Amino acid sequence: MNLKEKIIEKLLLFCSLVTILTTLGIILVLLVQTFKFFSEVSLISFLTDTEWTPLFQNKRYGILPLLSGTILTTLIAVVVAVPLGLIIAIYLSQYAHDSLRSIVKPGLEVLAAVPTVVYGFFALEFVTPLLQSVLGPGLSGFNALSPGIVMGVMILPLVSSLSEDALYSVPKNLREGAYALGSTRFQTAWKVIVPAAFSGISVSVILAISRAIGETMIVAIAAGQQPRLTFDPTVPIETMTTYIVQVSMGDIQHDSIEYRTIFAVGITLFAMTFVLNNLSFWLKKRYQEEYK
Amino acid sequence: MKGKRFRKRLKRFKNVRKYELQDKAFQYLGIFCTFFGIVVLGALLIDVLMAGLKRLDWDFLTSLPSRKASEAGIYTAWIGTLWIMILTAIIALPMGIGAGLYLEEYGKKNKLANFIEINIANLAGVPSIIYGLLGLELFARAMHLGDSILTGALTLALLILPIIIVSTREALKAVPYSIREASYGIGATKWQTIWHQVLPASMSGIITGAILAISRAIGETAPLVLIGSLSYISFAPTSPLDPFSVLPIQIFNWISRPQPEFAENAAAAIIILLGITFLMNGIAVYFRYKAQKKIKW
Numbered sequence: 078m079n080l081k082e083k084i085i086e087k088l089l090l091f092c093s094l095v096t097i098l099t100t101l102g103i104i105l106v107l108l109v110q111t112f113k114f115f116s117e118v119s120l121i122s123f124l125t126d127t128e129w130t131p132l133f134q135n136k137r138y139g140i141l142p143l144l145s146g147t148i149l150t151t152l153i154a155v156v157v158a159v160p161l162g163l164i165i166a167i168y169l170s171q172y173a174h175d176s177l178r179s180i181v182k183p184g185l186e187v188l189a190a191v192p193t194v195v196y197g198f199f200a201l202e203f204v205t206p207l208l209q210s211v212l213g214p215g216l217s218g219f220n221a222l223s224p225g226i227v228m229g230v231m232i233l234p235l236v237s238s239l240s241e242d243a244l245y246s247v248p249k250n251l252r253e254g255a256y257a258l259g260s261t262r263f264q265t266a267w268k269v270i271v272p273a274a275f276s277g278i279s280v281s282v283i284l285a286i287s288r289a290i291g292e293t294m295i296v297a298i299a300a301g302q303q304p305r306l307t308f309d310p311t312v313p314i315e316t317m318t319t320y321i322v323q324v325s326m327g328d329i330q331h332d333s334i335e336y337r338t339i340f341a342v343g344i345t346l347f348a349m350t351f352v353l354n355n356l357s358f359w360l361k362k363r364y365q366e367e368y369k
Numbered sequence: 370m371k372g373k374r375f376r377k378r379l380k381r382f383k384n385v386r387k388y389e390l391q392d393k394a395f396q397y398l399g400i401f402c403t404f405f406g407i408v409v410l411g412a413l414l415i416d417v418l419m420a421g422l423k424r425l426d427w428d429f430l431t432s433l434p435s436r437k438a439s440e441a442g443i444y445t446a447w448i449g450t451l452w453i454m455i456l457t458a459i460i461a462l463p464m465g466i467g468a469g470l471y472l473e474e475y476g477k478k479n480k481l482a483n484f485i486e487i488n489i490a491n492l493a494g495v496p497s498i499i500y501g502l503l504g505l506e507l508f509a510r511a512m513h514l515g516d517s518i519l520t521g522a523l524t525l526a527l528l529i530l531p532i533i534i535v536s537t538r539e540a541l542k543a544v545p546y547s548i549r550e551a552s553y554g555i556g557a558t559k560w561q562t563i564w565h566q567v568l569p570a571s572m573s574g575i576i577t578g579a580i581l582a583i584s585r586a587i588g589e590t591a592p593l594v595l596i597g598s599l600s601y602i603s604f605a606p607t608s609p610l611d612p613f614s615v616l617p618i619q620i621f622n623w624i625s626r627p628q629p630e631f632a633e634n635a636a637a638a639i640i641i642l643l644g645i646t647f648l649m650n651g652i653a654v655y656f657r658y659k660a661q662k663k664i665k666w
Contacts, residue, residue, distance in 0.1 A: 082559060082560050093485050093534075095464055099503070099527050100492060168403055194588070195643060197621070233406055261391070261392035297591075318591070351495075
């Protein structure tokens with residue numbers, strides 16, 4: 078091995094180490110600012126106070142209203158995306174012709190390529206008025222329902238495509254065995270294939286939830302900026318991501334408590350997605366081994 | 370006795386009918402759901418086209434932002450997007466491809482590579498807004514780059530790095546091992562093998578991933594809002610250290626205003642942004658097709 082080869086290897090190693098530095102950087106930045114935040118606000122009140130008003134005179138720092146906003150929009154998105162995505166995955170893998178699949182799959186993937194700011198516009202200018210004409214004026218101009226549904230459409234390709242991969246990786250002989258016993262395609266899908274691919278499907282659902290929790294622009298545009306501890310989908314709310322955007326658009330002094338709130342909210346967001354991502358990674362490793 | 374048996378058979382037959390119906394019903398439900406996604410996409414496109422097409426003309430592309438909706442244009446925004454696109458690519462592509470090469474060709478089985486792999490899977494799932502917080506503290510404040518194009522490009526480069534690494538590894542995996550062995554067999558070193566054999570053979574796949582990653586970067590809004598990318602700047606940037614705006618930020622700014630004329634502007638800018646996104650995805654699909662067609666090992 079000559080010197081040039083060695084230098085190149087070290088250089089390439091450095092490139093991959095950048096990813097570790099990135100993770101370290103994220104954790105460090107979040108921790109430092111959050112630490113400063115908690116020197117002024119107690120952790121107990123952060124986790125239990127029911128009001129979030131750091132930008133007002135009477136400052137309260139309870140994360141619960143932001144958390145409920147995030148959970149509500151995520152829940153709506155999951156209710157839209159998971160049944161639809163799963164049915165699409167089963168249909169494409171069990172029923173559809175290959176020619177149809179080769180058209181529909183890229184078509185759905187276009188949905189994943191649309192920038193989220195465009196989805197935000199769509200939620201605010203199209204879906205909300207549409208819902209208002211159906212549900213009546215009880216639905217506020219900013220609400221959780223419309224961005225939730227649109228977010229569901231955004232994560233739909235994630236669920237359908239990953240679930241289909243999971244259904245596909247179920248060994249052929251299981252499927253053929255079910256057919257040989259006289260099962261219909263429906264029975265084969267629901268009683269044999271879906272249970273066998275269950276962990277793979279869970280991975281897709283978990284990743285979709287993680288995406289919805291971290292999604293920013295759709296909710297920032299269409300859900301409003303009013304932190305509110307509620308699960309009513311018709312009123313304006315605020316998610317954790319929207320709050321971070323709201324603060325960084327205003328004129329907030331660096332090194333003020335208001336500035337630090339976005340890191341405290343950010344670390345909460347990061348912790349939630351981190352747990353979900355690792356769970357999905359662990360499940361994925363496990364089910365890959367199952368059928369080797 | 371005979372009658373009972375017959376009834377039993379009849380019942381079984383009825384069950385078969387039931388299951389067949391169930392099977393058919395699910396088929397139609399499947400068709401319905403599959404086209405639901407496509408229909409939503411269609412509604413989105415029609416909505417945007419109807420709202421924005423009449424606003425789209427040459428002046429719109431060449432005018433500076435303005436407080437008057439009818440005079441405002443996206444000149445600074447698309448210049449900014451172009452800057453971000455090129456700078457992000459320059460930073461992220463060599464690094465991402467290099468990391469992909471290391472993980473696939475060099476450190477395949479060691480513990481460090483395994484750890485890096487888990488780490489990359491994690492990074493790919495970190496919300497983009499968190500990258501914005503990192504960019505704000507690290508590049509904008511600690512490195513004193515402020516709200517410049519460079520800060521934006523560095524932040525977005527870190528954001529798309531995992532995508533490039535994963536797609537590079539996929540492309541490298543598709544090159545059969547025999548190619549490498551043949552190269553070693555005639556006396557090539559490891560790097561010579563990679564440079565002259567493996568990289569050219571996997572180029573189409575790597576390009577596909579790179580284009581998709583860049584397309585993701587130019588559609589991002591949240592991280593750039595965080596680092597303080599301005600939405601009202603009256604001049605186009607001329608160096609990487611200038612403040613900037615990009616198309617998604619301009620769109621977000623216009624959507625946030627209550628006047629309906631600005632919504633029209635937003636729709637027109639969305640048409641441009643979607644045009645760029647779909648074009649890049651189309652090119653990526655072409656390269657993917659080429660990658661699948663060309664190589665038959």
